[in-house]
Amino acid sequence: MKEEKKATRESYGEALVELGRKNKNVVVLDADLAGATKTNMFAKEFPDRFFDIGIAEADMIGTAAGLSTCKKIPFASTFAVFAAGRSYDQIRNSVCYPKLNVKICATHCGITVGEDGATHQMIEDISLMRTLPNMTVISVSDDAQTKWAVEEITKIDGPVYLRLARLATPIIYNANQNFEIGKGIQIGEGTDATVFATGVTVAEALKAQEELKKQGIDVRVIDIHTIKPIDKDMIIKCAKETKKLISVEDHNVIGGLGSAISEILTDNYPCKLIRLGVKDAFGKSGKAEELMEHFEITSNDIIKRIVNFM
């Protein structure tokens, strides 16, 4: 992990431009948030392939669906709360059921949105999106991973939900890191505990790993960038090889990463999993870092729970 920080929405904006240069079928839609979602970079270079649908997210998703039936590869972007929340029915009936090739790239996920508060902090999107048949759900943790994901999801002929963050978080991977859809990334070989993390919490898990090492506790971190299809083999392997399991996410504990892991464990290798995340509550205004502390999803919270285990 490096000192340098970058928000995944920034990486997304840059990656879209690169993708636009390579693939002429890529078109981008936004709902009056192009400056915040960073699709404005694409709009600047490819004005004829960019559609600002205005403050009308449902219409944006439907328009994207129509474009996809004519061989375009639409990337539709807005804040996660409007993408997965406001347009849920359009995503369900006009995109997922007909299995259309629409990429929904939602920025500003989770409580790390910060000052805007509860109405803008989407902590139910993983839950809503992973319950939809045909949907692939990806939640990226850093720059290299985001850039990989933006290109990789064009190889999937079907709907994808890509979860992106507003908060700048540390660069984790080198540009040559190998990623694969549906395969978690194991960082460290520790057997004392496994920390499953996704998105902005991967960096927190890595910080915790470093601190714990000083205390003689050796944990491994699994970056679950693909929430659906989830890496079942990796989860079972870690449950067998490590003494304790913990998950941490910037999302409601109901229906998110922890729930997805629990489902695999229940079916295959029943054991205890500690789930860190927002505990069935709405978010609130504050600085992102303060909110992470408030909702107990920081490296210190991970450390506390693991030390208590031991």
Add this chain to the structure above:
Amino acid sequence: MKCLKIRKNKSLLSKERCEIILKITDIKELEKKAIQVRKGIIEAVYSNCSGHPGGSLSIADIMTVLYFKELNIDENNPKWEDRDRLVLSKGHCSPALYSCLANRGYFDVEKLKTFRNINSNLQGHPDMNKVPGVDMTSGSLGQGLSVANGMAIAGKMDNKNYRVYCILGDGEIEEGQIWEAAMTSSKYKLDNLCVIVDNNNLQIDGTIEEVMSSYPIDEKFKSFGFQIINIDGHNIQEIIDAFDVAKNVKGKPTCIIAKTIKGKGISYMENQVGWHGKAPNEEQYKTAIEELGGAK
């Protein structure tokens, strides 16, 4: 109000169309086809005792003109890239769509009798991945116009000549997404898009005025930037002329408001809201088929 009355406005018809006034026999042929389409609707909803005959019958004439005259489509190549597209946004009227597709040759007319059966590909609402010729999955009201916009935008980007048709219900347009989409149609000057509102004046809980008035429909679409055409949705000539006018409108989308009768063609169903989503029993089925001129 400057809404177009189609028969009085010949100047808006294309030159060719003015020269070749449709022969009365063409109209008669289409009227005969419309009866076949109506029979298919009745067979479909009767076969598994389920479906929506009222709204299917109100759009039967419009869809007959589309599938047997207007649409540039190929039943042997349903996914043909240059084809005209149709989005049946009021997806519960799938019996009308399936009957048109079957009568046009996309699949066997006998198959209509499997409608809504667990082993059938003919789902209660249109599924583009299960039925050849269905251009878009629909059913959750209010979503089709956005999709049609996407198709029309793609057509413009690729310099294709295809046209996109979108059929809405007069109750359906109570959904807010329709008006979001109407702004999009207008912003992108989608003159390759033709919207048809099936104005049968009835929705499940009562008349449009009683439940949630969407009137005046023409004024609303006009203010959203559409070319408006008001027609009698059961007059084949007016329907043909309206599509012809729409094709020659430049720089903006067209909305045809078709005044129709819910349940049209079956005496006891006409203007009866009770026939929105109910299938006829055996006796009613026999009466319906008789009224449509008997079997075959």
